[in-house]
Amino acid sequence: MKPRPPTMRGKRRYILARLDPPSVAVSGRDLYYAIAESLTSLYGDSGMARIQPSVVSCTGGYAIIRCIRSTEGQVSACLAAVHQVQEVSVAVRSIRTSGTMRSLRQHLAGMKPRVPCGEQDAYFQGRSWTGVQYPGAKVDLFEKGFKNQQPLFLTEEDLEE
Amino acid sequence: MRCTDACVYPYPLGDSTVRRMAQEAGELGFDSMVAVGARGCTYKGVEVVGGTIIQGRDQREVQAAMRRIDGNPGILMATAGDYTLNRALLHVGRVRVLQGIHATPKNSFDHILSKMAAERQVAVDLDLSLLVSGRDYARQKALQRYADLAGLQSRFGFPFTLSSGARSILQMKSTRDMVALCGLFGLDEDGVGGALLGIAKILRPEKAVEVVE
Structure with missing residues (x-):
């Protein structure tokens, strides 16, 4: 069987999205389920079938989501409405839309890496925390001795006060 | 002040400090934000305007709440209620923003109150956190309600404000996300641009005659 020629294939759009906080590792499959749930809740099953979303890649705190052309606005709205992935609070922020994955990857290559630049013990509001530092003087505080708790989001100036 | 998130709740009401929220707001495309319970300041180029929310079931409770405010409350926002309360809130000169219209009866904000809000430059806030966290009937x-308000706003021209209602940096929305979410109830990109200017409009209203040097 001959493959369908490119001109007869459905046109796609690719959306680059940033996942926050960077400390949470989200798998592509979990992200897809969260997006599918959000899309179905906003546009119903027929909308989901029309949009045909798929998570193409999900690494390093960024994800590339594919959809049918002209539905990218709806996908952006559904990404903005995603607030949890596997019961962990996450923000999915669409950054850029493109017709090819290559241009998104080029854009991604020019962006700063989102890796922690240090870890320190911190004392805030009378309690002990582990502080994870990120570029831009950002500090995420995780309380010691508690698992799966929500972090506090501060800056280095807040810790110094 | 051209792009403002009209209501965020920094630490201790939320899990992120006002500085971190301001930094995040700057990265998300805002140049200012209204922080409830915070003092006005500028951090990393983002102007933070303090805000106070007053809540009352009737006019008497609202006025009592206003008397209790000491010092500079920043932008005074009031939670909307039934028609009588909304009318009273529009008459009170100090209230600049009406919040929580979505939770009020359908007839509580009509064309008469729209006209009054336009004359007195009282803004109506659209809280986008409801579209994110709400499900089914609530959403x-x-x-x-937001679609209805958008129709009234286009006709009568009262100011709109857009707020993320964020208690965490994870709940803050970028301007791009706000455009996408507002598309759900029919507010177009120009409408969103006008709503992001809403706080600037009520803080620095246009004068009939202005001397430009």
Whole structure:
């Protein structure tokens, strides 16, 4: 069987999205389920079938989501409405839309890496925390001795006060 | 002040400090934000305007709450209620923003109050957190009310403000996300641009005659 020629294939759009906080590792499959749930809740099953979303890649705190052309606005709205992935609070922020994955990857290559630049013990509001530092003087505080708790989001100036 | 998130709740009301929220707001495309319970300041180029929310079931409770405010409350926002309360809130000169219209009866904000809000430059806030965290009926009701308000706003021209209602940096929305979410109830990109200017409009209203050097 001959493959369908490119001109007869459905046109796609690719959306680059940033996942926050960077400390949470989200798998592509979990992200897809969260997006599918959000899309179905906003546009119903027929909308989901029309949009045909798929998570193409999900690494390093960024994800590339594919959809049918002209539905990218709806996908952006559904990404903005995603607030949890596997019961962990996450923000999915669409950054850029493109017709090819290559241009998104080029854009991604020019962006700063989102890796922690240090870890320190911190004392805030009378309690002990582990502080994870990120570029831009950002500090995420995780309380010691508690698992799966929500972090506090501060800056280095807040810790110094 | 051209792009403002009209209501965020920094630490201790939320899990992120006002500085971190301001930094995040700058990265998300805002140049200012209204922080409830915070003092006005500028951090990393983002102007933070303090805000106070007053809540009352009737006019008497609202006025009592206003008397209790000491010092500079920043932008005074009031939670909307039934028609009588909304009318009273529009008459009170100090209230600049009406919040929580989605939770009020359908007839509580009509064309008469729209006209009054336009004359007195009292803004109506659209809280986008309801579209994110709400589900089923709650979200549908909010979308219906916001669509209704968008229709009234285009006709009478009262100021709109857009707020993320964020208690964490994870709940803050970028301007791009706000455009996408507002598309759900029919507010177009120009409308969103006008709503992001809402706080600037009520803080620095246009004068009939202005001397430009």
